Amino acid sequence: HEEGAIEERARDYNANWMSAVEILDDDVYLGAENSFNLFTVRKNSEGATDEERGRLEVVGEYHLGEFVNRFRHGSLVMRLPDSDIGQIPTVIFGTVNGVIGVIASLPHAQYLFLEKLQSHLVDVIKGVGGLGHEQWRAFNNEKKNSEAKNFLDGDLIESFLDLSRNRMDDISKAMCISTEELCKRVEELTRLH
Template sequence: MQEQSRTFAICSLKSNQSSIEDSETHYIRLLDDPTFEFISTYQLDTFEYACSVLSCSFSDDSNVYYGAGTAHVLPEENEPTKFSLLKTGKLRLIAEKETKGSVYSLNAFNGKLRLVSIKNPIVQVDAPEDGARELQSECGHHGHILALYVKTRGDFIVVGVLMINLLHEEGAIEERARDYNANWMSVVEILDDDIYLGAENNFSLLTVRKNSEGATDEERGCLEVAGEYHLGEFANRFRHGSLVMRLPDSDVGQMPTVIFGTVNGVIGVIASLPHEQYLFLEKLQSNLRKVIKGVGGLSHEQWRSFNNEKKVVDARNFLDGDLIESFLDLNRRKMDEVSKAMNVTVEELCKRVEELTRLH
């Protein structure tokens, strides 16, 4: 999405079927924001696949661009690839740069195409030089097994690979910390300066915390697991934002939220709750488990337990919003049962739960 031109770009493909062989042609397409009508199409080369696209701009340049990461899929080559810079309006090529692997993720920040995530290194590129129309590499970081997902906040970079890595850029890009628990990440996001959110391929969510107060370099270099939760869906997109209009004077409007999307088409919201509200809702969730039984007797605690090939642990520091909101659907007798256990009136519980529903 590009606010300046009120357009958005997508990667698409067209199958070409013939009696001889099947092939695909890949495109970057520019669509009008209000009408979704096609404005312009940029056709990629034969055997060139589109992997990623984003809107970006550069320092000392009033123009806005779309950057596209691609891969040339050829039988005789492992993974040759390139990054292209396209001009908004009628899509045309401005500059391109060969890379050593597929450009899986792009990130624009502070007037640069801050990060390009490719097979091994994390690379930062600057604008094309005047007249040369060549993207200039500034710095990089190597040593990742497969860098697929990149997010930035200030000078910090979070990379999703076999684990979550925290990098810092100040002239050069250096690793500051990592989560040593192996999880194949499917998407990552930065919640705040110290907490990072990730989803992994066993349909679970986790959060890790930067240990800035560690006494030794070894402790500070380890990201601590703060929360674990089985979502039951393969999440592949995180975006800061909300699905509803937020009123600035409401408490709910001040809560940071992240929207997630899954491969099955599920859209959900993850909210960062104040500690006091979290404790209250955690107690409510615990009491609801006693009156709401799972289908077939399935235990809610067991279902939401974080699990992968190496471990199964109880969910922590996550709440099930669907379970909590189901309080509003209980009959009066069960509401009274929960109310008595909570030592809070039914009316107050309804009010608190309804506040939670306004997050989405």
């Protein structure tokens, strides 16, 4: 291998007009494309053949609704080293409209918990103009339309804190957790940004 040479290690065979890319870890990459979508791909390092190891598999898809033009590892808030939230890796993004957002790589158990909360919130909080949350967040470009996967809507989840106490209690009961504990877990999430 030549010093300073670019070498292809793996390829995403989906044609996307990319606007930003970031490496999340050795095998997972984050991308934004011109139809206002985000997606993640994973390199199959354990593949049996060179072809399998050279193919990037799409593992996450999400319609952001914004044209991302920059990703950057980091945080907008001071992280406390002794808190669990302080250990969660985050990527900040900027868009052409001036939006600044955060993408957090959550531990699997926390992801599953928040995914369950999100599914309950979708039933309670209605989208603007009658547009359903799943429909709005579905990955959509000229070539395909698919449900969002492996991304959560932090704004929707944080809106739990704005609900009436009765609605909070109903959702907490459905999730088999106390309202106070659920509020605490959502408030922890707000400390990521």
